[in-house]
Amino acid sequence: MRRVGVIGAGKIGGSLLRRLAESGDFELAVSDVHPEQLERFRGYERVRSFSSNRELAEASEIVIVAVKPWDVAGVLEEISPAMGPSSGRSVTSVAAGVEIKSIESRLPEGTPVLRVMPNVCASVGLGAAVITANEPGRRVLPEVMDIFGRVGEVMELPERLFDAATALHGSGPAYVALFADALVQAGVREGLPREVARRLVVGTLAGTAVLLKERSAHQVRDEVMTPGGTTAAAFVAMEKAGFVGAVYDGVNAATRRARELGG
Numbered sequence: 001m002r003r004v005g006v007i008g009a010g011k012i013g014g015s016l017l018r019r020l021a022e023s024g025d026f027e028l029a030v031s032d033v034h035p036e037q038l039e040r041f042r043g044y045e046r047v048r049s050f051s052s053n054r055e056l057a058e059a060s061e062i063v064i065v066a067v068k069p070w071d072v073a074g075v076l077e078e079i080s081p082a083m084g085p086s087s088g089r090s091v092t093s094v095a096a097g098v099e100i101k102s103i104e105s106r107l108p109e110g111t112p113v114l115r116v117m118p119n120v121c122a123s124v125g126l127g128a129a130v131i132t133a134n135e136p137g138r139r140v141l142p143e144v145m146d147i148f149g150r151v152g153e154v155m156e157l158p159e160r161l162f163d164a165a166t167a168l169h170g171s172g173p174a175y176v177a178l179f180a181d182a183l184v185q186a187g188v189r190e191g192l193p194r195e196v197a198r199r200l201v202v203g204t205l206a207g208t209a210v211l212l213k214e215r216s217a218h219q220v221r222d223e224v225m226t227p228g229g230t231t232a233a234a235f236v237a238m239e240k241a242g243f244v245g246a247v248y249d250g251v252n253a254a255t256r257r258a259r260e261l262g263g
């Protein structure tokens with residue numbers, strides 16, 4: 001059974017751990033600086049808790065670093081003595097912006113290093129993730145893809161596109177939530193009871209997501225938009241207010257911020 005260790009039991013690390021624990025296919029380990037984060041895994045079979053990141057790394061083959069970008073360097077310093085090509089261990093980071101070359105520079109030469117950008121939909125098993133690896137990391141790529149595949153779809157992507165993917169789908173659920181909230185408020189403004197508006201919006205988002213798996217966004221739009229009807233009227237007003245431009249600008253700002261976090 002593969003030994004997988006997760007450093008940082010927060011939103012991403014915690015979601016991944018829960019799914020992996022439920023599968024029963026892995027020997028798991030978790031470490032966190034906050035004991036209350038570890039508490040949450042106390043009842044889980046096959047999840048060992050560590051307060052030391054170094055000890056977690058020594059007990060694992062695949063080490064997943066799920067701390068905030070600015071905490072990654074400190075974590076790598078701690079686990080570095082357990083790494084190196086002959087250790088049989090690899091490091092996978094999910095941190096926004098932090099490049100493979102920066103991770104490599106803090107670990108012994110030849111350590112397999114991978115980068116994954118998941119999103120919070122992993123917590124319900126519907127995440128999308130992109131993955132890339134350095135040369136030594138390609139050996140463990142299928143296994144790490146299998147691990148993240150347990151919480152959603154995983155695609156290989158060149159590292160130069162990671163900041164864009166981070167901006168698009170790493171942050172993406174928050175944009176959809178912003179839009180959902182605006183829709184609910186708009187419904188309330190038009191006189192709908194808040195709970196009715198909320199349920200209608202959630203149903204619309206869930207149903208549209210299924211439709212978009214089957215056909216293009218343009219096809220869905222055209223199916224809804226009656227010539228001279230309500231949807232066309234809404235599109236004119238939304239476009240005048242700069243809706244699409246605002247989306248472009250938002251994703252562009254997030255891409256630039258991911259680059260800054262790496263630097």
Ligand SMILES: NC(=O)C1=CN([C@@H]2O[C@H](COP(=O)(O)OP(=O)(O)OC[C@H]3O[C@@H](n4cnc5c(N)ncnc54)[C@H](O)[C@@H]3O)[C@@H](O)[C@H]2O)C=CC1
Nearest residue numbers: 008009010011012032033066067068069095096118120170
């Ligand atoms: N939240 C999201 O939707 C996404 C987050 N990410 C990336 O995932 C990483 C984690 O993000 P979240 O899960 O949102 O953060 P979080 O704050 O929920 O979890 C981070 C965890 O790391 C722990 N921690 C901090 N310093 C530590 C250390 N030195 N050693 C061990 N544990 C330590 C914290 O106590 C916390 O439990 C970030 O780098 C972020 O860029 C990537 C995609 C989506």
Ligand SMILES: O=C(O)[C@@H]1CCC=N1
Nearest residue numbers: 096166169170171172
């Ligand atoms: O907002 C952030 O920086 C992180 C990375 C992608 C989603 N959440």
